[in-house]
Amino acid sequence: MKEVDYIIVGCGLASITFCEQLITNHKTFVVFDDSSQKSSIVAAGLYNPVILKRFSEVWKAKEQLNIALPVYKKIESDLNIKIDYKLQLLRRFTSIEEQNLWFNATDKPKLEPYLSTQIIKNENICIDAPFGYGEVLHAGRLDTKTLITAYKNFLRQNDSLEEQQLRYEKLKIKATSIQYEDIKGKHIVFAEGFGVIKNPYFNHIPLNGTKGEVLTIKAPDLLIDFGIKSSVFIIPIDNDTYYVGATYNWKDKTHLPTEEGKSELITKLKTFVKCDFEVVNHVAGIRPTVKDRRPLIGRHHKHQNLYVLNGLGTRGVMIAPYVAEKLFDFIENDVPLDHEIDIRRFLV
Structure with missing residues (x-):
């Protein structure tokens, strides 16, 4: 026994x-x-302390980060692996109104530590972002x-x-x-x-369960080392590859990737990424949502x-x-x- x-x-x-x-x-x-x-x-493992759809604070973001980051650092040390990658995360603005909402959010005490007040101008010809970006601070990617x-x-x-x-x-x-x-x-x-x-x-x-699908794309011309959140997110990995996600499906409870999910992600990605890319992987999972x-x-x-x-x-x-x-x-x-x-x- x-x-x-x-x-x-x-x-x-x-x-x-x-x-x-x-x-x-x-x-x-x-x-x-x-x-x-x-x-x-x-x-995809993205972590950030801000809900970027509404420019609001993630529940208990400060407390969570203060506990989570040392835990992952300890695991890296104990297992001799690299899993926590700090990431510059940019929120793509689609209008002047979104820029104004961003600046309003930066004045909120709980959001002020996590939102830069500088508008970052887009200089990448492969990305359509005429209104620029807002930068989220203290974001990263965990290689799950x-x-x-x-x-x-x-x-x-x-x-x-x-x-x-x-x-x-x-x-x-x-x-x-x-x-x-x-x-x-x-x-x-x-x-x-x-x-x-x-x-x-x-x-x-x-427990409701929400199916999410994520693509891995290869885009040699994109050349970004930062993450972008727009209608979908793009997260750099290495060797010109990027995660693109994610879908939200409340009805399908299977772990199988779907053509519908793939098509949705590609369509949204093409609204702001203007270079060629190839889908090299496609995965799905059921998130335990409440x-x-x-x-x-x-x-x-x-x-x-x-x-x-x-x-x-x-x-x-x-x-x-x-x-x-x-x-x-x-x-x-x-x-x-x-x-x-x-x-x-x-x-x-």
């Missing part, structure tokens, strides 16, 4: 950042993952694919990864322990992303040692370390969860 403090189900951003909490606090754990959920690994691949290797090396589907009916839940075959844990945390809809213990939580745009964190209403860590939506890179810390403090230190992230807000 292998005994651990925690059994974790899933190996995306939520799970990995919770593992980091456990490692920091000298807790033992094992992770179950069957690679069925794709939202983290196919994500490299992170997850490297973290799984790390877990394997430490005999902490079970690459199999956890079958809920095999769980033996007692007051002070959970047993699954030859593994016994004090707690179990379900960080399954959209896969939680099949979980009999937490399938009641209101109607009130807040995470779903908490304890099962009946079983005191079952927990959920989910609902990170479109901003998992920033949110994951923040809610992982909150859940750990809730379990180990009896620190109450904020109502706006606690799953109990939907049970009242």
Whole structure:
């Protein structure tokens, strides 16, 4: 019998950042993952503290960045990988009115640290941006694919990864322990992303799920080393390749890329990118989204040692370390969860 403090189900951003909490606090754990959920690994990984459609602050942006960036830096150091790339992010203006809205936003105390007051003139002949750009400060790109691949290797090396589907009916839940075959844990945390809809213990939580599709293009003439947010985003990778995304589909719950999604992204991209490009990759995943745009964190209403860590939506890179810390403090230190992230807000 292998005994651990925690059994974790899933190996995306939520799970990995919770593992980091456990490692920091000298807790033992094992992770179950069957690679069925794709939202983290196919994500473009963009993080920024501003909602660029409305020029408003991301929920708890400062708190999230203050926790997230040191976590990713620690992972880079521990695993000897590079995953956090600082990125100049520009919001393309489509009118003078948008420029004025931007300047109004820069006067807001919570947005002032993140929005430059300088209008950046477009000098790239391959981009149509006659009204210029506004610059978002403290933005970046997390290489989620490299992170997850490297973290799984790390877990394997430490005999902490079970690459199999956890079958809920095999769980033996007692007051002070959970047993699954030859593994016994004090707690179990379900960080399954959209896969939680099949979980009999937490399938009641209101997780909507939004399909997103992202392209990788090769555009040798584009020659930009900064990200652009317009009707779609463009994020530079390397060797003249860029991520382009993303779509939002609330009906299709498959992980398969679609011609409709590809066509939508290409059409929007061509409204402002005026050079030739080639689509070299096309991926899709289901984001674990929630109607009130807040995470779903908490304890099962009946079983005191079952927990959920989910609902990170479109901003998992920033949110994951923040809610992982909150859940750990809730379990180990009896620190109450904020109502706006606690799953109990939907049970009242």
